[in-house]
Amino acid sequence: MSEQYDAIITGSGSNGLAAAIHLQQKGLKTAIFEQASSPGGSTRTEEVTLPGFKHDIGSAILPMGVASPFFRNLPLEKHGLEWIYPDIPYSHPFADGTALACFEDIDRTAAQLYKDEKAYKQLFKPIVEKWSQIENNLLGPLSWPEHPIELLKFGFKALPSAKMLVNHYFKEEKSKVFFYGSAAHSTLPLQAIASASFGLVLSTMAHKYGWPFPKGGAGKFVEALLSYYKSLGGELFLNRKVEDVNELPEAKAYLFDLTPKQLLKLKGTDFPSLYRKRMGNYKYGAGVFKVDWALSEPIPFTNEKCRKSGTVHLGFSKAEMEESENSIHNNRVSDAPYVLLAQHSIFDDTRAPDNKHTAWAYCHVQNGSTADFTQQIEDQIEKAAPGFKDCILAKTTMNTQQLEVFNPNIIGGDINGGKQDITQLFTRPITQISPYSTPNPKVYICSSSTPPGGGVHGMCGYSAAKKVLKDHFEDLK
Known part of the structure; x- marks a missing residue:
């Protein structure tokens, strides 16, 4: 491809899209190159159980999509986005049938x-x-x-x-x-x-802000972002896996919505050995094991608060939750894991056929684990919703390796782009003045492996784009 651009973005997750949109807003000529056949990174919606049942494969509830200082100022509603606000953002049931709700x-x-x-x-x-x-x-x-x-x-x-x-x-x-x-x-x-x-x-x-989600699936958020981006003149190329920077068209800046492990595999970056060593020490966090269900009816939670919540957290005692989250970092497996569950279809009737429903849940596991935690997850839900298992029409599961195949940024099942402990919370991927820059003045990182980390907020991409403008387009920043 001989065409020249001001900036090329590799990866069409929320951060890649945010970077591309901000640069395009400033009048630059940009293009996004995406290795998959569908855009969006982890923010995609597909029918993976039965026909007509729409499941969010990765991100499902998007509070930061609304709260993001960058995304909330974009005219996404004009590009087809409609937010749905559950009656209760999230709730937490207990073994005695009671529950606590986080109301707005x-x-x-x-x-x-x-x-x-x-x-x-x-x-x-x-x-x-x-x-x-x-x-x-x-x-x-x-x-x-x-x-x-x-x-x-x-x-x-x-x-x-x-x-x-x-x-x-x-x-x-x-x-x-x-x-x-x-x-x-x-x-x-x-x-x-x-x-x-x-x-x-x-x-x-x-x-x-509430904990809303897009009507029709999380993929609708990506569709709206792309529609707005293209209305500004941006271009998107799918099925274009980038293995060498030199494969890309000429540009003043290249922004990569990739984690350090993938960036180090990229040819043509000309990174010095010390930088490679420091990036090679980047730590990835726990993985997740995920289940999607097609259901014959809504989840029969004992407590009404849970039936009205978009998100339900499952963990039935302080000791149980501490053990669940400790075990994955200490080579143990919890039989009663903390479970994060989302139920869209009780608020969004576009997600399933008439009188049918969907549910989405995961638990945390060791990075790279291939173990099946379906039974443990379903057992936890059954405690708060007796009869849940009888509602299941079909299900699909994804372990950490399958999640990484779905989106190569999910290294070992880590959905946050790297461990978000105190050593990597603000100084990711390495400690330096600009976390988005690299030793190559034309190459930048705009993924969740940079501040502020994981979540569908686009702020990593937005901040990386601001750095590009400062370095190469001073008059436009």
Whole structure:
């Protein structure tokens, strides 16, 4: 291909799309090269069980798609995107048939917690109220904060482990388990430093924006992004696996929505040996084992709050959840894993045939595991929804290796683009002034292996694009 571009983006996940859109918005000529036959990276929707049942293969609930400082300012509704907001963003059932719900209303949420009502409001109200002052620092590379006092206040709550935070704030066992449900999205042990930050951010998103998902499937989000990108003049090439930078058209900058392992395999980067060694030390996190179900009826949760929730966290005691998340980092297998479940079709009737339903769930496993955790996941759901197994019409499963085949960025089943512990939370992929730059001044990284990490928010790509503009197109930044 002889055509010249200002910038080429490899990979059409949410970060690659964000980078391409921002550069195109600035008047640059860009193109996206995608190795798969369908765009979107992990954000895709397919019929994988029975005809007419639409399943999100990767990302399913997209709170950060709405909350992202970049995505929320794009005219995606004009390009076909319609958000669906479940009655309850997420809930957490217990063995005695009760459940706690995270409502958008903080006071209503806190009122369920009895002795911990006041503590919950003290924990979350300041963060929700001041979120606009700290979001850019939390969702970008390390930089001098615009509001240092507010960021420091958040840091005092976010840097401890989830276990330390719940023991400090809460007295009730159920309150602690409830917070663990969102904190465990980190895939870190709940005793790990900064694991509290995930629970704080995700619950704040629920209170401030809700936990919505796109009508018709997560793939509709990608369709809207691509439609907008193409309306700006951007180009997309599918089935174009890039193995050598020199295969790409001439451009001033090349942005790769790839993790370090893939980037190091790429020829033509001219990276020095020291950089390769440092990138080779990048740590990947726990994997996931995922199940999609076609169902004859809605999941028969015992508690009504769960029946009205888009997302349900399953883990029936503090000790059980701690053991579940510890085991995957200590060569053990939990028979009662923490399960993250999404149920779209009770709110979105486009997901399944009339009077039928879908469900999506995963548990955390060791990176690279090929073990089948279907029974453990279904057993956990059955505890909160007796009769669930009788509703199953068909199912498909994906272990960590199958997930990596589906999307090569999911190394060993790691859906966060790398371990998000304290050593790699803000200094990913390596510690340097610009996490998006490489020793090759034309090559940049824009994947979730850069700050702020995993999630469908596009902020990694947006920040990488800003760096490209600063380095090569100073008059346009």
